[in-house]
Amino acid sequence: MKLRVVALQSLIFTVEWGLMLLGFGLISVLIVPYAIFPETGSIYRFLNAGLKALFGLMLSLVWLFIWDRQVRAFFYSKE
Amino acid sequence: MDKVVALLLGAIGLPVSAVITRFLISWNSSHGIFGVDVHKTEKTIVPEMCGAAMAITLIVLAGVYSLVDPRYSLQLISFILVVGIAAIAGALDDFRRLGGMFKPLVGLLCGVPVSILGLMFPGQVYNPELGIPLFGGFRLPIIYPLIIPLAISVTANTVNMLDPLNGVMAGGIAIACAGLLIGLLLTAQSPTPIFLYALLLFVSLGFYIYNRYPSRAFSGNVGQLSLGAALGAAAILGRAEIATIVAIFPNIQNSFFFLSKIRRFTEHRRLTSKPTMLLPDGRLSSTPDRGAPLTLVRTIISAGPAVEYDIVKTVFLLYLLSSILGFLTLLLMGPFHL
Numbered sequence: 001m002k003l004r005v006v007a008l009q010s011l012i013f014t015v016e017w018g019l020m021l022l023g024f025g026l027i028s029v030l031i032v033p034y035a036i037f038p039e040t041g042s043i044y045r046f047l048n049a050g051l052k053a054l055f056g057l058m059l060s061l062v063w064l065f066i067w068d069r070q071v072r073a074f075f076y077s078k079e
Numbered sequence: 080m081d082k083v084v085a086l087l088l089g090a091i092g093l094p095v096s097a098v099i100t101r102f103l104i105s106w107n108s109s110h111g112i113f114g115v116d117v118h119k120t121e122k123t124i125v126p127e128m129c130g131a132a133m134a135i136t137l138i139v140l141a142g143v144y145s146l147v148d149p150r151y152s153l154q155l156i157s158f159i160l161v162v163g164i165a166a167i168a169g170a171l172d173d174f175r176r177l178g179g180m181f182k183p184l185v186g187l188l189c190g191v192p193v194s195i196l197g198l199m200f201p202g203q204v205y206n207p208e209l210g211i212p213l214f215g216g217f218r219l220p221i222i223y224p225l226i227i228p229l230a231i232s233v234t235a236n237t238v239n240m241l242d243p244l245n246g247v248m249a250g251g252i253a254i255a256c257a258g259l260l261i262g263l264l265l266t267a268q269s270p271t272p273i274f275l276y277a278l279l280l281f282v283s284l285g286f287y288i289y290n291r292y293p294s295r296a297f298s299g300n301v302g303q304l305s306l307g308a309a310l311g312a313a314a315i316l317g318r319a320e321i322a323t324i325v326a327i328f329p330n331i332q333n334s335f336f337f338l339s340k341i342r343r344f345t346e347h348r349r350l351t352s353k354p355t356m357l358l359p360d361g362r363l364s365s366t367p368d369r370g371a372p373l374t375l376v377r378t379i380i381s382a383g384p385a386v387e388y389d390i391v392k393t394v395f396l397l398y399l400l401s402s403i404l405g406f407l408t409l410l411l412m413g414p415f416h417l
Contacts, residue, residue: 002382002385002390004382006397009378009400013328013400013404017404017408020324021212021213024214025211025214027217028217045221046221049222052222064335067332067335071378072373075373075378076378076381
């Protein structure tokens with residue numbers, strides 16, 4: 001059993017889990033309740049939905065980037 | 080009472096899946112459907128495509144449950160369609176060895192029935208409100224149906240990608256589903272999520288009996304894709320999207336690091352740089368090749384070689400941790416209705 005790997009991976013998973021909850025919290029408190037465009041027509045509803053999705057996508061990329069840095073730092077630093 | 084029926088019917092998945100797997104081992108052997116266990120020095124021949132047993136069991140028992148409790152028949156029909164399409168695509172890939180883009184595209188197709196049925200019968204298939212731990216949730220009426228095919232493609236392919244060693248896929252998904260099932264028993268107000276996750280857990284375990292180290296049956300793409308697509312469908316139909324992502328963190332890490340290194344959808348067998356190599360003493364070692372993908376198995380053995388069984392145990396421990404985090408995610412979401 002690779003206990004060092006399990007410990008480091010556990011740390012990575014827990015950090016990523018915490019960041020995920022934080023990110024969804026950010027989205028639900030700061031992004032979802034507000035409309036960037038006035039929701040007077042269907043096109044604006046779609047634009048608002050698209051922009052919010054784009055923000056969620058950007059947060060996901062940041063989340064994956066942090067995951068990537070952690071794995072490389074813990075396991076592939078010699079490379 | 081509904082929850083008990085759902086749980087019991089899901090548990091029937093274990094003997095049914097095991098019996099069908101046993102049958103397929105004989106049938107596939109007699110019809111020359113074999114794979115080579117490349118991580119054994121003696122290169123053992125093992126019956127391939129036995130994971131079809133999981134697809135068959137998932138479809139049959141979901142059909143039975145839709146007859147037992149017709150209130151949820153639309154959800155179960157969409158689940159059956161997802162698993163059916165994934166199984167057919169997986170079988171095609173097993174026989175024809177299709178290109179790297181085939182599986183992600185077919186994964187998208189698998190989710191289409193859920194989106195269409197959901198748009199045709201609003202509120203009866205899925206709920207477009209994403210449950211968020213600690214923060215309640217928010218409605219995504221426009222984005223949610225568009226994301227469904229993508230979500231199912233991701234789960235189908237990520238499960239497909241993390242089956243490199245004996246028993247890893249079936250055992251890992253069983254561990255992930257066990258944590259989620261316990262969480263759902265405490266939080267879900269409807270029996271459908273309990274049935275779906277119990278079914279996934281026990282069907283995986285039934286197959287695991289023959290797939291565990293040393294394997295007597297290989298899953299093939301037919302089993303991997305259908306189990307992965309079923310997991311994605313269960314997450315959407317059971318409103319456990321975020322918890323399911325958390326429970327399969329090992330799969331997410333494996334796929335992400337594979338794609339970030341290779342930068343394209345491709346088959347493992349077409350890789351010129353393999354992530355691991357088999358040593359003459361039977362242990363697996365990380366490759367010194369810098370161009371090889373940083374898979375989960377390679378990460379586990381990055382500090383030194385290990386025997387296959389030890390690596391499998393390490394992967395299971397990682398699944399256990401992510402399953403506990405998935406369970407906690409469900410608890411933080413609190414009780415919910417479909």
